[in-house]
Amino acid sequence: MKRTHVAAALTLAAVFSTAAVPTFAAAGTVPSAVARVEVPPINEAALERSIAGLPASDATAAEVRVGGAKGSWQGVTGVTDLRTDRPAKQGARFRVGSVTKIFTVAVVLQLVAEGEISLDDTVQQHLPGLLPDSYQAVKVGQLLNHTSGLPSPTIGDSFAWVYATRFKKWTPREYVGEAVKNPMEFTPGTQQHYVNMNTFVAGLLIEKVTGRSYEHEVTTRILKPLGMRNSYLPGESTRIRGRHNHGYQVVPAGFQNAIEYGSDHVVDMTVTSTTSTWASGDLISTTADLETFVKALFGGEVVPAAELEHMFTVPRVPTYGTGDPATYTSGLSRLELPGGIVAYGKTGSRYGSAAGIGATRDLSRTVVYAVNSTDAKAAGRNQRSMGIALAAFAR
DSSP states (O other): OOOOOOOSSOOHHHHOTTOOOOBOOOTTOOGGGSOOOOOOOOOHHHHHHHTTTOSOSSEEEEEEEEEETTOOEEEEEEBSOTTTOOBOOTTOBEEOGGGHHHHHHHHHHHHHHTTSOOTTSBHHHHSTTSSOTTSOOOBHHHHHTTOSOOOOOOOOOSHHHHHHTTTOOOOHHHHHHHHTTSOOSSOTTSOBOOOHHHHHHHHHHHHHHHSSOHHHHHIIIIITTTTOTTOBOOTTOOSOOSSBOOOEEEEOTTOTTOEEETTEEEEEOSSOOOTTTHHHHOOEEOHHHHHHHHHHHHTTSSSOHHHHGGGGOOOSOBBTTTOOBOOBOSSOEEEEOGGGOEEEEEEEEETTEEEEEEEOTTSSEEEEEEEEETTTTSTTTHHHHHHHHHHHTOO
């Protein structure tokens, strides 16, 4: 197989040399009170560098869209399939991973605005029996901003286990049932721990309150009204419909179904179950559709203004396990970039796919990216993704 093999990952300095690493601001900051810093003109050279050289050892393809008040830029590089070397094209569908959480939180906040539920209601009130009697009361709002204290399931987390069970079908209640075999991590509302369990329970809450499926509510409340025709929730389907780029995971030589990739070996993870991520990460979309979504969300077209404020407010609590200030809002995270620009966004990863959306609150700059990462969940997986995010705001 012919392959151009370049450096494993971009360093942040290679994206634009004068920038410092971005930092998360202190918890509890009310974003509307922060002085706005004007975004610079789009730096096309920095953006081009951020996705240059694909396919490479860290990723096989990437697509980026940047927009806002000072113009727009689009780029796509890499190949759609390592076996054919066909070039990647714009408009490919991909698994957005935890970007799905924004949609889940948005639907719950819509229900709050409609008076169907309150952020101060408890999970036990609406879903009796779901959580053990030994658990403390968990408020709906604590699910959304990850301060619930709910634990994660104790299931296999090695890639070998994931690959062996990649077609396993979980029901949401089975997933939650595995998690609640463990004790609560902390008293609800006192710390923040970002876990999928929160949006799994939020998805079940949506179904209980509306009497309809989670998939139906997201589709009819968000995807269809916004014209996101290339976005959908796959349910139990393991495939991606329509045009898409293949996603791969680096594995040891001799791993089942591995193919050679430069000096590495990879397996194709394009076809896989999404039931283990459900309301936390199973959406399939395109960069164009996600750009439409972020503009509509930040513009107040998805969630009413009063409830939308929760998506831009970080709770004043420490992060579980580190004691650092919390960084997540309800559905998003707050990022202070070099030069003082404040942006809000969300990243997501599935094996073979890393994605992200972000924007300044006034929509003067938006960015959406999809990267077919070859090690999307590794400790250093954010190098290229972070490079793209920084390039989107580079001077």
